[in-house]
Each structure stands twice: as structure tokens, then as C-alpha cells.
Amino acid sequence: xxxxxxxxxxxxxxxxxxxxxxxxxxxxxxxxxxxxxxxxxxxxxxxxxxxxxxxxxxxxxxxxxxxxxxxxxxxxxxxxxxxxxxxxxxxxxxxxxxxxxxxxxxxxxxxxxxxxxxxxxxxxxxxxxxxxxxxxxxxxxxxxxxxxxxxxxxxxxxxxxxxxxxxxxxxxxxxxxxxxxxxxxxxxxxxxxxxxxxxxxxxxxxxxxxxxxxxxxxxxxxxxxxxxxxxxxxxxxxxxxxxxxxxxxxxxxxxxxxxxxxxxxxxxxxxxxxxxxxxxxxxxxxxxxxxxxxxxxxxxxxxxxxxxxxxxxxxxxxxxxxxxxxxxxxxxxxxxxxxxxxxxxxxxxxxxxxxxxxxxxxxxxxxxxxxxxxxxxxxxxxxxxxxxxxxxxxxxxxxxxxxxxxxxxxxxxxxxxxxxxxxxxxxxxxxxxxxxxx
Numbered sequence: 001x002x003x004x005x006x007x008x009x010x011x012x013x014x015x016x017x018x019x020x021x022x023x024x025x026x027x028x029x030x031x032x033x034x035x036x037x038x039x040x041x042x043x044x045x046x047x048x049x050x051x052x053x054x055x056x057x058x059x060x061x062x063x064x065x066x067x068x069x070x071x072x073x074x075x076x077x078x079x080x081x082x083x084x085x086x087x088x089x090x091x092x093x094x095x096x097x098x099x100x101x102x103x104x105x106x107x108x109x110x111x112x113x114x115x116x117x118x119x120x121x122x123x124x125x126x127x128x129x130x131x132x133x134x135x136x137x138x139x140x141x142x143x144x145x146x147x148x149x150x151x152x153x154x155x156x157x158x159x160x161x162x163x164x165x166x167x168x169x170x171x172x173x174x175x176x177x178x179x180x181x182x183x184x185x186x187x188x189x190x191x192x193x194x195x196x197x198x199x200x201x202x203x204x205x206x207x208x209x210x211x212x213x214x215x216x217x218x219x220x221x222x223x224x225x226x227x228x229x230x231x232x233x234x235x236x237x238x239x240x241x242x243x244x245x246x247x248x249x250x251x252x253x254x255x256x257x258x259x260x261x262x263x264x265x266x267x268x269x270x271x272x273x274x275x276x277x278x279x280x281x282x283x284x285x286x287x288x289x290x291x292x293x294x295x296x297x298x299x300x301x302x303x304x305x306x307x308x309x310x311x312x313x314x315x316x317x318x319x320x321x322x323x324x325x326x327x328x329x330x331x332x333x334x335x336x337x338x339x340x341x342x343x344x345x346x347x348x349x350x351x352x353x354x355x356x357x358x359x360x361x362x363x364x365x366x367x368x369x370x371x372x373x374x375x376x377x378x379x380x381x382x383x384x385x386x387x388x389x390x391x392x393x394x395x396x397x398x399x400x401x402x403x404x405x406x407x408x409x410x411x412x413x414x415x416x417x418x419x420x421x422x423x424x425x426x427x428x429x430x431x432x433x434x435x436x437x438x
């Protein structure tokens with residue numbers, strides 16, 4: 001490994017370490033006490049964002065359960081979002097998929113919110129602060145997402161309404177603050193220097209608040225929103241097992257922490273697992289801002305710890321290391337070891353600091369996946385993987401997905417039944433498998 005890569009690996013390991021995180025948290029609390037401030041949880045709300053609407057629904061319970069002061073901010077669209085229209089459509093579907101399990105509501109048939117209604121809703125929410133935001137923001141969102149013009153008008157009679165220029169100024173101010181604080185998206189909670197995305201990461205915030213002794217009832221150990229855990233195999237089985245298409249990437253830390261759980265679905269349910277790897281986003285011409293890269297790294301660390309997985313010694317494989325890795329993918333598949341090979345590569349570059357761009361590093365990755373290195377050399381010049389990965393990308397986009405890891409469940413006849421994206425959506429895929437097998 002070159003000196004530059006070694007330094008970068010050590011830097012990421014330090015930045016993502018539990019020790020540094022604990023130090024930052026202690027420092028944040030010392031600063032808060034010295035300034036005489038309350039425990040402030042900043043919340044960044046995007047009116048036309050489905051995930052913000054889900055988050056708004058838990059705000060009353062959050063402030064009732066914890067001794068915190070919620071400081072709301074209005075924000076505009078996220079910065080530097082590739083495939084924005086596709087993401088918006090997916091977010092509506094995803095919010096409707098997860099809401100029932102989280103005890104929340106989002107209309108199944110919601111389309112893009114009406115421009116005029118969005119403007120009216122923004123003016124209403126811009127007039128809210130403190131307790132009124134906590135109690136009213138979700139009401140406004142429900143009317144917006146259901147397209148209920150009459151309900152919005154009724155709320156306008158009950159609530160103050162900011163002027164157009166005031167609402168625009170509130171969104172601009174909130175967006176600027178979000179950027180200064182180091183983030184880029186809506187539905188975000190911020191406390192003491194850390195960020196938590198929507199209801200899906202609320203448990204991490206709750207855990208931190210509990211450690212600070214801020215729970216009003218310490219005997220209540222439940223979380224406001226919990227992901228459903230692993231299920232059990234239903235009694236009935238179909239004549240042909242469903243097919244689970246799995247779209248991973250060799251440069252995605254979220255892919256790494258999803259792999260073993262996805263492979264476990266194959267073991268427990270007997271599904272046919274089809275691996276459909278794709279090139280990393282940045283190798284497809286997309287850019288990822290520094291703030292997003294930092295958030296992904298720290299968020300993956302928290303999620304990995306929850307799954308009991310090592311993470312943090314990262315030897316970024318972008319570029320040639322990824323290409324070298326995929327050059328061996330066809331060979332691994334010919335030996336029936338493609339799943340093991342992808343996992344060995346991902347664990348090596350995201351948890352062990354193995355430089356896949358070196359001969360020694362790639363050899364270690366290949367051999368522990370059960371491949372004979374000398375035999376693998378013949379495939380090093382094979383370029384056919386490029387066409388395969390591009391076909392996989394097209395299939396992923398065709399399913400309405402654009403990020404990794406993504407999943408698509410097919411019936412035995414090949415008909416698509418369900419698709420979702422994200423390592424925090426594996427429980428949704430499991431539920432879909434269970435319905436198919438029941």
C-alpha cells in the first residue's frame with residue numbers, strides 16, 4: 001500500500017472511531033453547559049419531502065419522551081442529488097412502504113405534490129415555531145400529500161400564515177444553516193455535532209439522549225420507531241422459489257454491511273439469489289459532496305456497530321482497484337464463489353484496510369474467498385464485466401431504483417413483485433419474501 005493510501009486509511013479509521021465519537025460527544029456537552037443552553041435538537045424539515053412528513057409525525061412523541069427543546073428549520077431540496085426526479089418518485093413509494101410498520105401514515109397513491117398546494121403548505125409551516133411546529137407540521141403535511149385543498153384552507157383559518165417572501169426567506173435561512181452545520185438533506189435531526197436521518201435513524205438519537213439521562217421515564221426502554229426484526233419461514237412453500245436480485249457495488253459501505261444479511265435470506269428462505277453488481281456512482285460520472293461522504297462514513301459506522309460488524313479501516317477502492325476486482329468476478333462465478341468473493345472484497349476494503357489495487361491485497365481477497373490465485377490470472381484481462389455491469393445498472397434503473405444496495409423480488413415466472421433500496425430496507429424484502437412463500 002502506498003504511503004498516501006495508508007495515511008488515508010488511518011485517517012478514516014480515526015475519524016470513524018468510537019473513541020473520537022465519544023470525545024466529540026463529551027466536548028459538545030461541555031460546550032452546551034458552559035453556554036447555559038438547553039438540550040437542543042435541531043430538526044430540518046422539507047415540506048415536499050416524504051421522509052420529512054414521516055419525521056414530523058413522531059415529533060410530538062419525541063418531545064414528550066425526552067427532556068429536549070426541538071428547534072425546527074425549513075429547508076429546500078437537497079444539494080447535489082443525482083436522478084432527482086427518480087429519487088422523488090421512489091421516496092413517495094418508499095415512504096408508503098415503510099409507514100405502516102413504523103405506525104405512521106403516508107398515502108399509497110401519492111403523486112408529486114401540487115405546486116400551488118406546496119406553496120400554501122410552506123407558508124403555513126413557515127409560521128410555526130416550537131410547540132406549534134411540533135403539533136401542526138404533520139397536519140399540514142397530511143393535507144399536502146393527500147391533495148386536500150379544503151383541509152389546507154381550513155388549517156389556514158386556524159393558523160397564522162407567513163407571506164410568500166417570509167416563507168422563502170425561512171427556507172433560505174434554514175438551508176444556509178444546514179449547510180454551515182455540515183449537511184445537505186431534509187428530514188434531518190442534529191444534536192451535539194451528529195446527524196440522524198429521519199425516522200430510520202431516530203433510534204441512534206434516542207440512544208444518545210438516554211445515555212445523557214434525558215428520558216422522562218427511564219423504565220420505558222422501547223424506541224419510538226423500530227425496524228421489524230428477522231422473521232420466520234412460513235409453513236407453505238411455492239412450487240418454484242422466488243428470485244431475489246441483489247444490486248451491490250464494490251465501493252459502497254452500505255453494500256458491505258448488507259451482504260451477510262442478504263446471504264442469510266437465501267439460507268433461511270431458500271430464495272434464488274442473483275447477484276447483479278453495478279459500478280460505483282462516482283465511476284458513472286456522478287459526484288458526491290464531501291458532506292455526504294462524511295455523513296455516509298459516520299452513519300455506516302453506527303449501523304455496522306448495531307449489526308455487530310467491523311467497519312472503519314477503509315482503503316477506498318475507487319477507480320483501478322474496483323476494476324481489478326470486477327475483472328476477477330467472472331472467474332469467481334465460474335467457480336461458484338461469487339458471493340464469497342464480493343463479501344471478501346467488501347470486508348477487506350471497508351473493515352480491514354486491504355488495498356485491492358495491489359497484487360498482494362487482491363490476492364488475499366481472492367484466496368480467502370476460496371479462489372486459486374494462479375488460476376485466476378487468466379481472467380485478469382477479461383473486459384466483458386463492463387457490459388454486464390451496465391446491463392445491471394439499466395435493470396436497476398428500470399425498477400425505479402438508482403442507489404445501492406438495491407433489491408428486486410421476482411416471482412418464479414420472472415415477474416417483478418417488489419423492489420426497494422438500502423441496507424435499512426432488508427426487512428421490507430424479507431416481508432415480501434414471506435408474503436410470497438405464505
